[in-house]
Each structure stands twice: as C-alpha cells, then as structure tokens.
Amino acid sequence: MPVKRIDKTAMPERNAKQRARDFSEVNEGYRYEHALFEAERCLRCQDPVCVEGCPVRVPIDKFIHRVAARDLAGAAQILRDANPLSSICGRVCPQEMQCEKNCHMGARYRPVAIGHLERFVSDWAQGQPLTTNGQAKKPWRAEKVAIVGSGPSGLVCAGELARLGHPVTVFEALHAPGGVLRYGIPEFRLPNRILDAELDGLRRLGVEFVNNVIIGKTLTLDQLFDEMGYSAVFIGTGAGLPKFMNIPGEGLNGVYSANEFLTRINLMQASSFPHVDTPVEVGKRVAVIGSGNTAMDCVRSSLRMGAEEAMVVYRRSEKEMSARVEEYHHAIEEGVKFLWLNNPVEVMGDDKGWVTGLKCMKMELGAPDDSGRARPVPIKGSEFVIPVDTVVLAIGTTPNPLLTRANKDIRTTKWGGLMVDEGTGETSRRRVYAGGDAVTGAATVILAAGAGKRAATAIHEDLVKEAQPV
Amino acid sequence: MPKVISKQQITPVTRKYVIAAPLIAHSAKPGQFVIVRVREGGERIPLTIADYDAKAGTVTIVVQEVGATTHMLSQIEEGGEILDMLGPLGEPAHIPAGGHTVGVGGGYGAAALTCIMREATARGDKTTLIMGARTKDLLILEDELRRACTNVEVCTDDGSKGFKGFVTERLGQLIEGQGPGRPDRVVAIGPMGMMQAVAEVTRPFDIPTFVSMDPVMVDGTGMCGGCRITVGGEQRFACVDGPMFDGHQVDFAEAVRRRKMYVKEEKLAVTCQRAHEGGE
Numbered sequence: 098m099p100v101k102r103i104d105k106t107a108m109p110e111r112n113a114k115q116r117a118r119d120f121s122e123v124n125e126g127y128r129y130e131h132a133l134f135e136a137e138r139c140l141r142c143q144d145p146v147c148v149e150g151c152p153v154r155v156p157i158d159k160f161i162h163r164v165a166a167r168d169l170a171g172a173a174q175i176l177r178d179a180n181p182l183s184s185i186c187g188r189v190c191p192q193e194m195q196c197e198k199n200c201h202m203g204a205r206y207r208p209v210a211i212g213h214l215e216r217f218v219s220d221w222a223q224g225q226p227l228t229t230n231g232q233a234k235k236p237w238r239a240e241k242v243a244i245v246g247s248g249p250s251g252l253v254c255a256g257e258l259a260r261l262g263h264p265v266t267v268f269e270a271l272h273a274p275g276g277v278l279r280y281g282i283p284e285f286r287l288p289n290r291i292l293d294a295e296l297d298g299l300r301r302l303g304v305e306f307v308n309n310v311i312i313g314k315t316l317t318l319d320q321l322f323d324e325m326g327y328s329a330v331f332i333g334t335g336a337g338l339p340k341f342m343n344i345p346g347e348g349l350n351g352v353y354s355a356n357e358f359l360t361r362i363n364l365m366q367a368s369s370f371p372h373v374d375t376p377v378e379v380g381k382r383v384a385v386i387g388s389g390n391t392a393m394d395c396v397r398s399s400l401r402m403g404a405e406e407a408m409v410v411y412r413r414s415e416k417e418m419s420a421r422v423e424e425y426h427h428a429i430e431e432g433v434k435f436l437w438l439n440n441p442v443e444v445m446g447d448d449k450g451w452v453t454g455l456k457c458m459k460m461e462l463g464a465p466d467d468s469g470r471a472r473p474v475p476i477k478g479s480e481f482v483i484p485v486d487t488v489v490l491a492i493g494t495t496p497n498p499l500l501t502r503a504n505k506d507i508r509t510t511k512w513g514g515l516m517v518d519e520g521t522g523e524t525s526r527r528r529v530y531a532g533g534d535a536v537t538g539a540a541t542v543i544l545a546a547g548a549g550k551r552a553a554t555a556i557h558e559d560l561v562k563e564a565q566p567v
Numbered sequence: 568m569p570k571v572i573s574k575q576q577i578t579p580v581t582r583k584y585v586i587a588a589p590l591i592a593h594s595a596k597p598g599q600f601v602i603v604r605v606r607e608g609g610e611r612i613p614l615t616i617a618d619y620d621a622k623a624g625t626v627t628i629v630v631q632e633v634g635a636t637t638h639m640l641s642q643i644e645e646g647g648e649i650l651d652m653l654g655p656l657g658e659p660a661h662i663p664a665g666g667h668t669v670g671v672g673g674g675y676g677a678a679a680l681t682c683i684m685r686e687a688t689a690r691g692d693k694t695t696l697i698m699g700a701r702t703k704d705l706l707i708l709e710d711e712l713r714r715a716c717t718n719v720e721v722c723t724d725d726g727s728k729g730f731k732g733f734v735t736e737r738l739g740q741l742i743e744g745q746g747p748g749r750p751d752r753v754v755a756i757g758p759m760g761m762m763q764a765v766a767e768v769t770r771p772f773d774i775p776t777f778v779s780m781d782p783v784m785v786d787g788t789g790m791c792g793g794c795r796i797t798v799g800g801e802q803r804f805a806c807v808d809g810p811m812f813d814g815h816q817v818d819f820a821e822a823v824r825r826r827k828m829y830v831k832e833e834k835l836a837v838t839c840q841r842a843h844e845g846g847e
C-alpha cells in the first residue's frame with residue numbers, strides 16, 4: 098500500500114515546553130513497531146545510492162533489510178562493522194545532507210529515516226547482554242599504536258586497530274575521554290551514557306584509555322616512539338582554538354566562546370552548580386552568534402540553564418544556515434528566536450564590565466561570494482542594539498597549535514591544519530598519522546570517524562608489512 | 568593518580584606540596600603550570616609549578632587557600648592522591664639572559680619564582696628576589712629562595728622584617744641604584760594588582776618586565792578561550808601563549824575584571840562547602 102509509505106515514521110520526542118528546561122534527551126527513539134514500519138518503506142533499490150551519500154559507506158540497504166526481516170542482531174552486526182560509533186552518528190549526523198538526501202523515496206515522498214533506524218538498531222544492541230564475559234580482549238600483535246585525542250576520529254581509529262590485534266592506548270588531555278562528544282555535544286542530543294557505552298565497548302576490545310596526558314607537553318612524540326615503544330601514532334586532536342570576531346567588547350564578562358560555554362555545561366556539568374564547583378553565567382537574555390550545530394547547541398543549552406529569551410544572531414539568511422534541520426526545528430519549537438541578516442559589530446557593557454547588549458548592523462544579500470553563497474552586505478546606518486546579558490560566539494575554530502609547536506617536523510597547511518596524505522592520513526612525519534578536525538577544520542563526527550578508520554587501515558598495513566620477513 | 572609525598576604548612580593559609588608526577592616533572596620548565604581537579608564534580612584550576620625535580624619525579628606547588636577547590640586541596644594529607652593533574656602547561660618563561668635579573672614575588676607568588684630564579688642564577692645572571700608580605704609570619708620559602716638567588720630583599724608592610732613597605736617601593740629604590748642595583752629585567756609573579764603596580768614602576772625606565780597571568784581557566788589546552796587576555800591590543804590565550812607576558816602590554820584592567828567574573832559563585836561554593844562540612 099503505497100499510501101502509508103508517504104511519510105517518514107515520526108521520531109517520538111518529548112514535549113517542547115518541558116524538554117527545553119532540562120538536559121534529558123529530546124528524541125525518545127523508535128520503538129520496535131516504528132522501526133519495522135520505517136524499514137518497510139525502503140524501496141530496496143538496485144542501486145542503493147544512500148550508501149554513496151555516507152562518508153563511511155555504511156551498507157545502509159543491508160542493515161535496513163535485516164531490520165525489515167526482524168533480524169536486529171544481524172542489522173547491528175552490519176552497523177558495528179561499518180561504523181563503530183553508530184549509536185552516536187544515528188543521533189548527530191546531518192543525514193538530510195548525506196544518505197537521506199540520496200534516498201529515492203525522497204524524490205516523491207519523504208526519504209527513509211535512515212538515521213532514526215541506525216540509532217534504533219545500535220541502541221538495541223547496547224541494551225543486549227554481552228556475549229563475551231566482559232573481559233577485555235588481549236591484543237595479539239606486537240606493534241603498539243598511540244592515539245592522541247579521544248574524539249570521534251581517535252576512537253574509531255583505536256577501535257579498528259584493536260580489532261586488527263594491535264595494543265592501542267588513547268591519550269586524552271582532559272579528565273574524561275570523548276573529546277567533542279563529551280565537552281561539546283549536549284546531553285539532550287547525545288546522552289553521556291551512550292558515549293560511555295561506546296567507550297566501554299572499546300575497552301572490551303582491548304583499547305586502553307589514559308586521561309590527563311597532553312602529547313606535545315606531558316609527553317613528546319619522540320618519547321612515544323623511543324621510550325615507550327609505540328610503532329605508530331594517530332593524531333586526532335580536533336579543531337582546537339575557538340575563533341572570536343575581534344569586535345570591541347569581547348573581553349567583557351558574560352562573553353563566551355561556544356567551546357567554553359558548552360564545556361562548562363557538558364564536561365563540567367555547570368547545570369548542577371553549586372553541587373559541582375564549575376559555574377556558568379547565563380543571563381536572562383542570551384544571544385548566540387553563528388548558525389551551525391554548535392550555535393544551536395549553545396542557544397538551546399541556555400534555555401535549559403534558565404534563560405528567559407534565547408536567540409541566534411546570524412549575518413546571513415536562513416537559507417545559508419549550516420545546522421542540521423532537526424536541530425533547527427527543535428530550536429524553533431523550544432522558543433528560540435532567529436535574527437537573520439544581522440551582523441554583530443560590538444558587544445556593549447556597563448561600567449562594571451558586564452555585557453548589556455549586542456550592537457548589530459542589518460545586512461542584505463548581495464552577489465554570491467567565493468563559497469557560492471550570497472554575500473551579506475551591511476545596510477548603512479542600520480545599527481541597533483539588542484539588549485542581552487550573555488553573548489556566545491559559535492563562529493568556528495582554528496587548529497590547536499600545541500602539538501605542531503612542539504613538533505616542527507609535522508607540517509601544517511596555510512590555515513594551520515595538519516597536512517596529510519589523502520589516502521593514508523600519514524603526516525609529513527613517518528609513522529605519524531592524523532585525521533578528523535585537526536586535518537579538515539571543524540567538520541562532522543562521521544567525517545572524522547571515516548578518517549580514523551582509513552588511517553587505521555593504513556597504519557595496520559604499514560606495520561604488518563614491516564613485521565613480515567621479506 | 569599523583570600522590571602527595573609531602574605537605575607543609577608554610578603560613579596559616581599557604582601550603583607547599585611535593586607531588587609525585589614523574590611525567591610532568593620530566594617535561595616541566597620554569598614558568599609552566601598544571602591544572603588540578605580534586606574531586607568528582609570539582610573545578611579545574613591552574614597552579615604554577617614552583618619547582619620540579621625530574622630525577623625524583625616530583626613537582627612542587629604552593630597553594631594559598633582562597634576558594635572551594637583550594638580548601639579541598641588543603642584537606643588532602645601526605646600519602647593522599649590528587650584526582651586529576653594535567654601538565655606541564657603553558658610556554659616556559661623565556662627570560663633574556665645576562666646582567667641583573669630581578670624577581671618580584673608578592674605573597675605566595677614568590678614560590679612560583681623558585682625555579683625561574685634558580686635557572687637565571689645558574690646561567691650566570693646576577694639575581695635578586697624582592698619578596699614581600701604583610702608581616703614576617705606570612706613570608707614564604709625564604710631559605711629556599713635565598714639558595715636560588717644571589718640576593719634576597721625582604722619587604723614587609725609592617726616593617727616586622729627587612730624593608731618596611733611594598734615590594735614596588737623597594738623595586739623603585741633598586742632602579743635608583745640602591746642595594747643590589749638597577750635591574751636589567753624584572754619578572755613579577757603575584758596578585759594581579761601587584762604585577763600591574765610593578766609594571767607601572769618599570770615602565771618609565773623601559774625595563775623589560777615579565778608577568779605571569781593566571782586568569783580563570785577551564786581546559787588549559789587552548790580549547791575554550793576562557794583564559795583570553797589582551798596584550799598589546801591583541802587577544803592571547805594565557806594557557807597556550809602564556810602564562811608569561813610583557814607586563815607593559817597587558818590590559819590589566821580587563822584581566823582583573825575577568826578574574827572576578829565568578830566572585831558571586833565562588834562565595835556560594837564556599838558557603839555550600841562550609842554547610843556541608845558543618846553537617847558532617
């Protein structure tokens with residue numbers, strides 16, 4: 098019956114009013130019957146173009162068919178083999194720009210809800226009793242690999258190498274592993290228990306995690322190779338330093354980078370202050386500058402921290418917004434205001450140095466710029482001040498210079514990203530590989546995961562080749 | 568977890584800890600700091616490395632009890648462990664060599680000058696440390712600091728020991744040629760107000776002045792930007808570009824204000840802590 102196939106099976110979600118006041122997950126996840134129904138919508142195309150839309154080429158058609166055949170274990174196995182972070186990607190990937198964009202169903206109706214299904218299957222798998230006895234697997238190869246940074250690219254690289262038998266150690270600078278998945282993405286989108294379950298899975302594969310070690314400071318790359326006996330290193334240090342706009346008033350109290358704002362809330366759990374010791378200042382009115390997922394995370398977090406009014410200020414229009422559609426819709430439902438075509442030019446403050454407002458200039462769209470997007474042009478004399486108490490800048494990051502400062506033999510691109518061989522991910526230093534945002538600049542979880550996976554394969558081949566007698 | 572090897576009360580509110588942290592001790596250089604967290608749910612706070620011993624694998628920190636976290640730290644006894652410690656962070660102090668290097672240490676800031684002064688002395692600089700406190704009982708680590716420098720000038724506000732007056736006044740006298748004589752450069756570590764005052768004393772004479780900034784930090788690795796300060800009109804991150812900066816270029820007014828951003832919350836945290844402890 099084609100009629101019932103028109104619409105995507107809606108994701109059950111918590112009531113907007115209620116959820117906008119706490120940090121519990123917004124989406125409740127499919128139930129079994131939702132998943133079966135949605136899997137049935139798949140047209141079983143000869144050419145599963147959805148797979149091409151996926152940066153790590155998850156065999157989407159195959160896992161969906163297993164769901165339709167009520168074989169969740171089979172579906173889970175397919176997902177796990179293709180994408181070690183599927184429970185996370187099912188939640189945070191911009192599916193509408195990847196797999197679901199290609200879905201043939203989307204041409205006439207709405208695409209199959211691939212992301213929702215991925216999440217359903219991997220959540221189901223996380224809930225299954227362990228088939229192993231919970232003991233970590235013992236690596237069987239001699240060549241040890243060090244992973245620098247425990248964000249998505251590092252985790253995937255670690256998991257793949259452990260699967261291939263290598264002893265793997267992941268070094269994390271912060272006091273808890275997960276990188277941006279821990280400090281960046283809020284719990285209402287990615288609960289910590291999901292991340293913890295993925296980390297436990299990696300531990301069972303034999304991956305070792307060491308917190309509070311920053312490579313380039315606590316230990317050097319040379320020490321990893323020469324003193325600690327690692328045969329290869331993968332660098333997945335992420336995007337690093339937050340960008341500021343360099344407008345007057347950024348030093349005022351009440352101005353945050355998105356990284357700091359989210360880290361205080363997510364990693365340091367500032368919502369529980371004073372039960373925990375790290376606070377965050379969220380005023381009655383909060384303006385978040387930017388339009389990506391990070392901006393949505395900040396603006397929605399500020400509502401949850403008690404802001405009465407939270408708004409996104411962006412110099413381009415809604416069309417140029419880069420956030421996932423789902424996050425945008427959720428933000429609107431939760432009461433976030435969007436001020437398109439407004440360019441902040443100054444943060445205003447009182448005589449005590451606290452933020453009182455954001456001065457903006459109205460913009461209009463002109464001819465397309467280098468990126469092909471319409472260039473916003475300021476309208477003369479249109480300055481006005483939005484009264485706010487808190488300003489969060491979510492306008493991107495630049496690469497963290499710590500590791501490259503300490504290791505001049507690792508070459509960087511003009512903008513500071515690590516230079517790597519595209520196929521293998523190897524940097525200008527032999528046996529040092531890199532992937533994720535440290536290479537590409539801020540991108541998505543799945544792209545980072547893909548880079549981690551590619552590098553793992555290259556590292557393994559490289560090390561095995563050497564180990565084999567010629 | 569890093570273990571507290573020894574703990575010593577050096578003034579009623581200041582303690583010196585020697586902590587076993589071999590990796591940090593091995594890589595540390597003068598001027599760097601660590602980030603410490605002492606309980607689940609605890610804050611991450613930066614603490615200057617006062618001294619380190621690569622051979623023994625130990626790091627020395629001197630902590631003044633000022634808030635909830637430093638209070639909890641004070642409860643950790645010898646043999647106890649520190650939950651998290653990350654370091655060494657920041658750039659080592661790049662102090663030009665030769666001539667007369669003068670350190671100015673206010674309060675517990677003097678401790679942070681130990682290894683910086685020792686290094687300067689070892690490479691052949693004439694070194695003087697001007698250390699100050701309100702009264703003589705609050706002076707810290709005088710013996711150790713005497714071993715690290717050619718001269719030590721003690722100042723107390725009440726005149727109970729050494730020069731009666733502020734460190735900045737004594738510094739002014741040195742600049743005029745008194746005592747050990749005019750500095751070729753000054754390194755100041757202590758409360759922001761004191762570092763700012765030192766920079767103002769040296770400015771008219773163009774004496775290069777280094778200050779160690781300790782803004783509020785979260786990660787300490789360049790990720791959050793919370794530690795940003797303005798130096799010479801440009802934004803810098805104290806945890807990766809600092810903590811040492813040119814004292815004549817630092818926007819102290821902004822730094823002082825940003826340092827006080829969470830005063831309200833810090834008070835609340837201490838109140839909660841007291842209530843909690845009282846209930847036990």
Ligand code: FES
Nearest residue numbers: 787789791792806
């Ligand atoms: S403390 Fe976060 S960037 Fe310096």
